[in-house]
Amino acid sequence: METVTKNLTQQKDCTVNLNSTTTQKVNLLMVDNHPENLLALEAVLSSPHYNLVSATSGNEALKYLLKQEFAVILLDVQMPGLNGFETAKLIRAREKTKHIPIIFITAISQDMEHVQRGYSVGAIDYIFKPFQPETLKQKIEKFVEIYQKYQEEISKNELQRSAELSEVNKKLDQTTLDLQRTEALAKVISETLIDTIVTFDSQGCILSVNPAVKTMFGYHPDELVGQPIGNLFLKVKGDSGNRSPHLFFSLTNPCLGKVIESVALRQDESHFYADIQIGEAAVEGQQIFVCTIRDVTERKQMEEIKKQQFNHMENMVKDRTLELILANQRLQIEIEERKKITDHLFISQERFRKIFEASPCLMAIISLKDKTYLDVNTSWINFTGYSYHELFHQKINLLDFIDEPDGNSIHLGEPIRSKKINYKTKHGEIRAGFLSTEMIDIQPEPCILFVLTDFTERLLLEREMSRLDRLNLIGEMAAGIAHEIRNPMTTVYGFLQVARSNREGLPQEIVDLMLEELSRANSIITEFLNLAKNKVSYKKIQNLNTIIEALFPLIQAEALRSRKQAVLDLHDCPDISIDEKEIRQLILNIVLNGLDSMSSGGQLTIKTYAEEQAVILEIKDQGIGISSEILEKLGTPFFTTKENGTGLGLAICYSVAERHQADIDIETGNEGSTFSIRFKSI
Secondary structure (H helix, E strand, O other), X not given: OHHHHHHHHHHHHHHHHHHHHHHOOEEEEEEOOOHHHHHHHHHHHOOOOEEEEEEOOHHHHHHHHXXXXXXXXXXXXXXXXXXXXXXHHHHHHOOOOOOOOEEEEEOOOOOHHHHHHHHHOOOOEEEEOOXXXXXXXXXXXXXXXXXXXXXXXXXXXXXXXXXXXXXXXXXXXXXXXXXXHHHHHHHHHHHHOOOEEEEXXXXXXXXXXXXXXXXXXXXXXXXXXXXXXXXXXXXXXXOOOOOOHHHHHHOOHHHEOOEEEEEEEOOOOOEEEEEEEEEEEEEOOEEEXXXXXXXXXXHHHHHHHHHHOOOOOHHHHHHHHHHHHHHHHHHHHHHHHHHHHHHOOOOOHHHHHHHHXXXXXXXXXXXXXXXXXXXXXXXXXXXXXXXXXXXEOOEOOHHHEEEOOXXXXXXXXXXXXXXEEEEEOOXXXXXXXXXXXXXXXXXXXXXXXXXXXXXXXXXXXXXXHHHHHHHHHHHHHHXXXXXXXXXXXXXXXXXXXXXXXXXOOOOHHHHHHHHHHHXXXXXXXXXXXXXXXXXXXXXXXXXXXHHHHHHHHHHXXXXXXXXXXXXXXXXXXXXXXXXXHHHHHHHHHHHHHHHHHOOOOOEEEEEEEEOOOEEEEEEEXXXXXXXXXXXXXXXXXXXXXXXXXXXXXXXXXXXXHHHOXXXXXXXXXXXXXXXXXXXXXX
């Protein structure tokens, strides 16, 4: 009733506005560069029904047309600057003003060619000076009358559209209210039922339960989603007491629509008698089951009492039996009503789609017949880099999925359980994951559910943690071993120097050899000490480019000595807190390794740049690259590929980077390797 009243009020308002349109003043635009001509027009057309607007040029007239609406335009032809023809042409070119009547007023040529030009640019009439006032007034009145009728027609159309829109909104409001009532009713029914309602799929896996499960079984509804429905029953009539979920599921089809006696199992391992009834439906081709569970413990207890007292209470049993028959009839009616309600509560395809899409695991459904993709989830698309359209109905490339232990491609003939594999993305990246597959039937094509759990980031983290653990252990060993060795070595070194100056001592060449070896041992121990975790760094704020430029002549000389090239590509970088000696050692170690990896003519590039609150140092060579086996061991103390190497160079680099809270990343390939050291800026 309120809506109808509101609509009538709106229509009434529209009528008032329509009537008021006829009483409003009508705008007339007069354009002439001579003020006396404008005064003459004003005198002729002056009326309480007109609002006369004067313009002394074409440009001024166009400005008025942008601000107001006009019923008629009186336009002088001969004006300086923008003349009447040009002004009319611009007015006709604008969508909002192209329908306004234009009357040319001129005192110049009355030739047909001149008049024809006026009509060609949009004029609907031509008046020559001197004009007849009455004729002009009558023409203007007719044009104003046409304009008012046009405005009245527009108002009527707007009123009609407003009424139609109001009616549509009313119907939409009613539809929304009906939907809200239906949803609220379904929610109340689900939450107030004392029976437990469980939905499960064709594999016997629970999809949802109503809140009554908390009271009846002691479980929270979320704890049961994804669990086998057989876990809720200790015994079901027909399964001989076997709690196997698969055996329970085998009894589902023969018992559809029937009330089945069972013994239900609570979370605390206690049990109770229950009646269950299973219904079936298909949602988008997928088989869904709804199981209603009713606690009938009291009924069973009553039946036991009646059996024990049967001989003594025959008459009471007859009366009680009659009551039970009536109660059973009411129960059947109630079950049928509840079944009708549960038919409206089946889970839609969208909900199942959300479960599939929201999984963090890479999931795909593949046809067993032709090994083509039937569906993939968002995680599959995000990790592999392929779009959905690139995979849909395309054959899976099993060569992209390699069994890590034996290096062979996987075989989808049998189910797979958590097999460790490597898989290739669209962009060629090799990632690691655990693969599991399951045979399923969909409409009713046999398919493979392909589930891949990616653990590439975790694997990289474990490797990095292992390397850091080894470095920490070596660092602790370095501090202890160096302390025990350097003191006696210093004593031996001093005595050998004394023996060297003593003519009766050891031969000169032996002493020199011993001193050389001791110096080498001392050098190794000094490098080994650089791995110590508690080594003190003397840091200060300075620029990384300054250190590199001071060191570059030495690097360039070493490169030229082996007929190779070293170039700098330094960009502006902010100052950072670093130990100059340690950074020099880090750069030299990586640069010398890069030069050693290249053949004659190769080029080594040292590059710096700033990026996201960090300073990046890149050292790129043009060597043959680093194999995956060697790459995993890089930075491990005493691991070297050189004949005379100590295996401590890169280990020291990692130790220096750790003391500077810097990260070292390595990219390698057939065209060379790039070491990137990321320092945090201040």
